[in-house]
Amino acid sequence: xxxxxxxxxxxxxxxxxxxxxxxxxxxxxxxxxxxxxxxxxxxxxxxxxxxxxxxxxxxxxxxxxxxxxxxxxxxxxxxxxxxxxxxxxxxxxxxxxxxxxxxxxxxxxxxxxxxxxxxxxxxxxxxxxxxxxxxxxxxxxxxxxxxxxxxxxxxxxxxxxxxxxxxxxxxxxxxxxxxxxxxxxxxxxxxxxxxxxxxxxxxxxxxxxxxxxxxxxxxxxxxxxxxxxxxxxxxxxxxxxxxxxxxxxxxxxxxxxxxxxxxxxxxxxxxxxxxxxxxxxxxxxxxxxxxxxxxxxxxxxxxxxxxxxxxxxxxxxxxxxxxxxxxxxxxxxxxxxxxxxxxxxxxxxxxxxxxxxxxxxxxxxxxxxxxxx
Numbered sequence: 001x002x003x004x005x006x007x008x009x010x011x012x013x014x015x016x017x018x019x020x021x022x023x024x025x026x027x028x029x030x031x032x033x034x035x036x037x038x039x040x041x042x043x044x045x046x047x048x049x050x051x052x053x054x055x056x057x058x059x060x061x062x063x064x065x066x067x068x069x070x071x072x073x074x075x076x077x078x079x080x081x082x083x084x085x086x087x088x089x090x091x092x093x094x095x096x097x098x099x100x101x102x103x104x105x106x107x108x109x110x111x112x113x114x115x116x117x118x119x120x121x122x123x124x125x126x127x128x129x130x131x132x133x134x135x136x137x138x139x140x141x142x143x144x145x146x147x148x149x150x151x152x153x154x155x156x157x158x159x160x161x162x163x164x165x166x167x168x169x170x171x172x173x174x175x176x177x178x179x180x181x182x183x184x185x186x187x188x189x190x191x192x193x194x195x196x197x198x199x200x201x202x203x204x205x206x207x208x209x210x211x212x213x214x215x216x217x218x219x220x221x222x223x224x225x226x227x228x229x230x231x232x233x234x235x236x237x238x239x240x241x242x243x244x245x246x247x248x249x250x251x252x253x254x255x256x257x258x259x260x261x262x263x264x265x266x267x268x269x270x271x272x273x274x275x276x277x278x279x280x281x282x283x284x285x286x287x288x289x290x291x292x293x294x295x296x297x298x299x300x301x302x303x304x305x306x307x308x309x310x311x312x313x314x315x316x317x318x319x320x321x322x323x324x325x326x327x328x329x330x331x332x333x334x335x336x337x338x339x340x341x342x343x344x345x346x347x348x349x350x351x352x353x354x355x356x357x358x359x360x361x362x363x364x365x366x367x368x369x370x371x372x373x
Contacts, residue, residue, distance in 0.1 A: 013318040023318075023358070026063060027326060028124030030054070034359025037288075037348035040105070041088035043271050046357055048350070048365055055079045055093075056123065060350070062368065065127035067109045069093060081153035085177070086160040099139035102180065107131055123363070125150035133192040134182045138165065142334055153199070156208040162223070164209060166200050172211070174223065180245065185227055188219065201245035201254070203273075212242025216258055218271075234258075234269040244286070249293040264343065268298050286359075288347035299344025301368060316360060318342040318366060326362050342366070 022095065022146075031050035038047045039060070040265030045067075047057045057067040069079065081094030086120040109129030109332045112119075119128055140153055150168040156177060157164070163175040170189035175182055188211055189197055199212040208229070211219050216239050220230040240258035243266075245252050251273060258267040266285030284300035295313075296306045303316040324336030358366040 001065050008122070023369075024063060026058075026124040026365040027321075028363070028368070029327070031121040031124075031363040031365070032362055033361045034346045034365060036082065037357045037359050037365075038082070038084060039348055039350050039357070040084050041086060041351060043351040043355075047084070048346075048357075048359065049079060049082060049084055050363065055082055056125075056128075057123070059353075064125050065129070066123060066125045067104075067129045067131055068112070068123075069095075070130050070132040071238060081166075082156075083154055083156050085156050086158060091237055092154045092156065092163060094151040094165060096150045096152070096290070098141045098151075099137065100151045100154055101134040102136040102138065103131055104135050134337075138163075138175060138330060139178060150156075150171075154201060155160065155209075157202050157223075158204050159206040162202075162206065164200065165201060166194075166197065166211070170197070172200070172221075174208070183360065184223075184226055184294040186221065188221065188228075189213070194247055199242050201247055204249055204251040210245055210254060211277070212271065213243055214241045214258060214371065216240050216242060218245075218254075218256060225232065230272070230276070232276045232278075234271075234278045234280060236267050236269055236278070236282070240267060246287050246289060248289050253296075255287040255296075255298075258289060259285065264291065264301060265298060268300075286344050286347045288349055288354040290349040291351050294352065295349070297347050297349070299347050301341065301343070303344055303347070303356070303358065316356075318344060320364070325365060 002140060030053045032053060032208050033051045034048060036049035044060055045288055046060055047055060049055045056070045059065045061246040079093050081098050083092045089105055091105050093101050096299060109131045112128040112130050117282050119125055151165050152168055153166040155164045161254055162178055163177045165173045170187055172186045172188050174184040197211045197213050200209060202209045206218060207224060208222050217231055217233050219228050222229050241258050243259035244257040253275050254271040256269045258269060262265045264283050268281040268284040268287055269278050281298055284298045294308060304312055305314045307313050320339040320341050323338045323340055326340055341363045343360045343361035344358055348357045356368045356370055358368055
């Protein structure tokens with residue numbers, strides 16, 4: 001059965017082959033599962049966000065050094081959102097109770113004083129530099145820990161003119177990305193509403209955004225009219241939280257990732273945004289488009305690659321490690337030799353499409369080289 005009939009062809013493409021060699025593997029005790037990956041616009045850095053750990057920005061020249069952000073408040077958990085500006089000059093972080101901050105992308109940071117073994121075991125690299133001087137503060141820290149004041153996500157518009165922040169209060173704030181002034185404040189859900197919103201993506205034309213809720217419903221909002229213009233639901237994703245939303249570069253396809261209770265319970269729902277018809281892939285929990293739109297990767301127990309016509313061009317198996325290999329502290333346990341599936345939880349293409357970053361539920365990061373022929 002053709003799974004991606006709504007993913008429309010717009011030009012002929014070559015067949016994308018396979019991994020060119022064994023992937024580079026980054027293991028770190030500080031990652032309890034990769035939840036987000038993004039390459040910088042110039043491809044020189046890769047941002048990785050893990051559950052309950054600091055976000056890391058890896059230097060892609062060697063993947064042996066990285067940058068991270070110092071917490072604004074000691075008890076603040078991990079960052080809840082990150083984005084590079086389209087021109088690569090700034091970075092934005094959503095920091096839960098610590099608010100929303102803008103950073104200079106070329107800030108080198110200060111060396112983190114750790115012995116080499118600590119860096120390798122916790123961060124998986126040889127050098128770490130900490131960023132602690134933001135360029136702008138859009139919303140300051142909230143020391144009281146009021147959940148409804150938390151900033152949950154942050155997204156630049158593709159044209160670079162706007163920045164959207166999503167808040168626990170049920171609001172989406174729209175900021176001018178040049179002056180950093182607040183332009184609009186939209187109430188997308190009432191305070192205390194059980195159907196809290198869980199993910200947000202801005203359309204490639206920067207005229208609308210889609211926000212997914214915890215009951216599996218998608219809400220399409222117009223940025224110009226500041227109103228909801230449509231709501232859609234896929235039966236395949238019904239009742240499952242919308243954990244991630246990914247647009248194709250031409251805006252014709254939207255992939256909604258519905259999160260299950262286990263890594264293999266996810267559902268990837270592929271929407272044709274012209275008529276809002278949908279098809280789904282059960283068991284898959286991540287997705288990414290190449291920058292040129294010529295390739296879609298969908299990840300779960302393996303990675304499946306599709307061209308714009310919807311044709312599957314390859315599948316990439318990600319080798320499993322043992323519990324002792326993934327979690328060094330468990331080396332002496334009786335189950336240390338047990339294999340743990342990767343369970344692909346995050347994906348990102350490098351800007352040139354030659355590299356696919358793969359994040360796993362078990363915490364490893366795999367860097368896969370791709371070839372085309």
